[in-house]
Amino acid sequence: MAGALQEELVQHVYAALQAASCPLVEGLYLQEADSMLQLLCSPSQHRTDILAWICSSISPSFANSKTMSVRSKDPDVLNKEMAALGQELILCKASDLDLIRGNASAHRQLQFLEQLLTLVPGCKKSAGPRMDEELLLNELFTAENRPHLTQMLTPTLDPWPAHIKALRKGTKFSFKQNKEEAADVATLLQSTQTALEQLQSECEFLNSEAQNPGVFSPGSLRVAACDLQQLMATFSHVYETDLRAYCSRDPPSFSTETDVFQRVHQLLLACNTELDMLNELSEASGSMNEEVNKLQTQPHYWSRGEKRTLPDQLEELTRRSRELLTLLHI
Incomplete structure (x- = not known):
């Protein structure tokens, strides 16, 4: 889900740049989301020029010719000035130079570019949907996903299948396993045993039984299950009393007028x-x-x-x- 949201967000930002008539994206006929992500979120001179153009469009004083020679000699000066402008617009901090250079996470960079583009005069808003936390919540609480969410809120610890429970209780089955089923079960058990042995050889903490004697003890597993059940029960109560009313409402609309x-x-x-x-x-x-x-x-x-x-x-x-x-x- 996160990949789809990021793909739609990068397409939205790229479309907004084209709608703003940015000269640095003219002639770039990018169709793939990966190419757009490489252009907008990877450190490069082209990305820095695009960000500088956006800042110049928002603040005409940013494009003052007196400081252009200083910026060309020291690129850090340009990065610091763009970070300072972002702080004035309450979009980032003056110390967020990684965000300006393109070293921050792609999702954070795309959100920053999207917020900056809404402040560009004459920028036409793209018709595509906005990718934010409200959209994610709306998708989580849709009708088709609500049963899965309810199942997550009321988990049950029932690891044993019904026929294994019956064997442990000494009950009899109404059906008989044939030889083929027995062979399949034996093959499955053998492959599981092999996978477990390989996993044990790769995990150091599984081999150090002397140092951690009770890592997988039944008591520890029981305590962990009880803690998880209590946490989920608490969250279920908070959801029913406080969050359900907000989840059924429409997402709030924020004005982006400049x-x-x-x-x-x-x-x-x-x-x-x-x-x-x-x-x-x-x-x-x-x-x-x-x-x-x-x-x-x-x-x-x-x-x-x-x-x-x-x-x-x-x-x-x-x-x-x-x-x-x-x-x-x-």
Whole structure:
């Protein structure tokens, strides 16, 4: 079941990439799920380029030309920036570099790509079904699978066939085994004995009877069976009291609209721009204040063979002007 779910999921992601008009998948006419899985979940430069294109489509600032040269020299810079964008979108952590490089599990990578593609503007949603936990639960609790689930919830430990039980109790059968049936049983017993001996030779813990004398003792088997029965009975009770009502409901629908993310991104970008302007204004004010202090305290102007500060120079000019006016009045 897991393989079928993964196959449908990789087809859904590949179809979403084609619907988003990704230039990196144009001309790739992949039909097999294994080929799509190799392209999307195996570490390669092509996969990194596809992921970078998705990030650039979601965040235009990600494709800033100022950082392209740095990314080309150090690929780790690009991986860290994509992980940081994933953290901003609450899809992964900044430390999930294995997920970005393609070293994580295929199912996790496909879920990550699917969530990213829902945020690409103008991306048309594929008509295929979404492969998630809700779909798995719906399939488990279908009408045809419910009897198997009920049998799993109420197990019975009855290893002996009916005719063996009758032999152990000393009862008689209404039928007689012929020679052919006896020969078949003997052959089956002989092959079983051979298989058990081969298994014992391959398993080290079966040969160490001195170290583990009671591994397969009847008491241990009885305790394990009782524990299993109690666990299944507990789960059956929880299912009947708490889970059954949820299993009969339709799966919840989650909105994948990206308007709220776009508005938040625009507001944060405007806030960052305003903060940058305030920071530059503060730096300009500090520089101007420093220049004024230098004019007030440091000598820059020559007068009568020596440098003077601006206040001293102004005071000297004022004094000389007054003396000149006094002479003119006389």
